[in-house]
Amino acid sequence: MLNGKRILLIVSGGIAAYKSLELVRRLRGRGASVRCVLTGAGARFVTPLSLQALSEDRVYSDMFSLTDESEMGHIQLSRDADLLVVAPATANLLARMAAGMADDLAATVLLATDKPVLAAPAMNVRMWTHAATAANVETLRKRGVAFVGPNEGAMACNEFGPGRMAEPDEIVAAIETMLVPRQRPLAGKRAVVTSGPTREAIDPVRYISNHSSGKQGHAIAAALAKLGADVTLVSGPVALADPPGLRTVKVESAEEMLRASLAAGNVDIAVCAAAVADWKVVHPAAGKMKKKAGAPPPQIELAPNPDILATLSRPGPQRPALVVGFAAETENLVANAIEKRQRKGCDWIVANDVSPSTGTFGGERNTVHLISASGVEDWPTLAKEDVALRLAARIALHFSGPPKAEAAE
Numbered sequence: 001m002l003n004g005k006r007i008l009l010i011v012s013g014g015i016a017a018y019k020s021l022e023l024v025r026r027l028r029g030r031g032a033s034v035r036c037v038l039t040g041a042g043a044r045f046v047t048p049l050s051l052q053a054l055s056e057d058r059v060y061s062d063m064f065s066l067t068d069e070s071e072m073g074h075i076q077l078s079r080d081a082d083l084l085v086v087a088p089a090t091a092n093l094l095a096r097m098a099a100g101m102a103d104d105l106a107a108t109v110l111l112a113t114d115k116p117v118l119a120a121p122a123m124n125v126r127m128w129t130h131a132a133t134a135a136n137v138e139t140l141r142k143r144g145v146a147f148v149g150p151n152e153g154a155m156a157c158n159e160f161g162p163g164r165m166a167e168p169d170e171i172v173a174a175i176e177t178m179l180v181p182r183q184r185p186l187a188g189k190r191a192v193v194t195s196g197p198t199r200e201a202i203d204p205v206r207y208i209s210n211h212s213s214g215k216q217g218h219a220i221a222a223a224l225a226k227l228g229a230d231v232t233l234v235s236g237p238v239a240l241a242d243p244p245g246l247r248t249v250k251v252e253s254a255e256e257m258l259r260a261s262l263a264a265g266n267v268d269i270a271v272c273a274a275a276v277a278d279w280k281v282v283h284p285a286a287g288k289m290k291k292k293a294g295a296p297p298p299q300i301e302l303a304p305n306p307d308i309l310a311t312l313s314r315p316g317p318q319r320p321a322l323v324v325g326f327a328a329e330t331e332n333l334v335a336n337a338i339e340k341r342q343r344k345g346c347d348w349i350v351a352n353d354v355s356p357s358t359g360t361f362g363g364e365r366n367t368v369h370l371i372s373a374s375g376v377e378d379w380p381t382l383a384k385e386d387v388a389l390r391l392a393a394r395i396a397l398h399f400s401g402p403p404k405a406e407a408a409e
């Protein structure tokens, strides 16, 4: 809940501005008060009247309004809130924020504030992936601006890709993460989580990979961060937004994933949820392999990839106190997972059935069994986020001490 929290919502000019109306409703429903700043371009998409009616407060637009200034100066406006939320954050406004401009009320308030800022970008996919926007976002991140989204999907401009504004519920969740002091039992703990597939190059345009979406691994990283852990997420190529409140390192191959996982340094917790390719191509071709008429298909020689989970589980001073692996099986699920836990040397293994009929790969739900030295726990079918929250809570419990069964491990 956000009871008593004051949000200054800055609505700039993008088609996603319609979702900001719903955002105001959701925030108010959770007990927050919302005051809105609407840019000139924003007012082309939503009216001040709608925002005023939903927020039950006046809407600020004009930097040179004598009435506004006498009622609430723009400096006070920028500080009389617990959090500034920019939704939608257009490419233009992000660029002006990065450049420190103060050429309208929204930019001025953002420059003058001493409060945390959360931005929900929304723009055409090419604008989002443009080097200029990437550099602006990087600059803002370094200055402490938090981001939620953008998400990938079909866009109003008939293109597809990252650029859709995060949904109101996702923005509310990000706001709650920033504003609501939670129980943070993993504060002071460091974690590395691997997620998503790897890609092993055959040539510059072809690769070996699998159907992992990263949903399960990303949810675990977010759940650990929610409980206060300092998390590095090492992600293969996925179509998901980087979860807020943690560090995401993007990799392609298993070797890169291993290097990034080790580079995360001394961690207390490692969770290997990535679907790492077991084999890599020994000699990836430098140029695109050509199909020649009448010639047999090329022979692709494979070699084993390094095993990240087994490497992290190796005994020694660097070993995380708790290493959790996953076992993706299509038969003899629990028996194979028990054997895998011992062979790889991890402490716990989360077994999931990845037969196509289960929809585990890429789907929204998962049915898992948590296997440790003390036995096997069968969990009900849950949303991947709930599997993640439950696993993170178990990890927190492991570190906070008591459970006798675990102490026996």
Ligand code: PMT
Binding pocket: 194, 196, 211, 212, 213, 214, 215, 216, 217, 254, 272, 273, 274, 275, 276, 277, 278, 305, 306, 307, 308, 309, 310, 324, 325, 326, 327, 328, 329, 340, 352, 354, 360, 361, 362, 363, 384
């Ligand atoms: O990404 P989603 O679409 O949400 O799907 C989630 C998932 C099914 C990918 C996930 O829940 C899962 O099961 N991840 C592990 C997939 C896997 O590679 O399982 P495995 O049984 O082949 O490997 C066992 C363990 O060794 C895993 O922890 C894996 O990360 C690790 N491994 C495997 C090979 C390798 N070279 N290095 C590794 O670290």
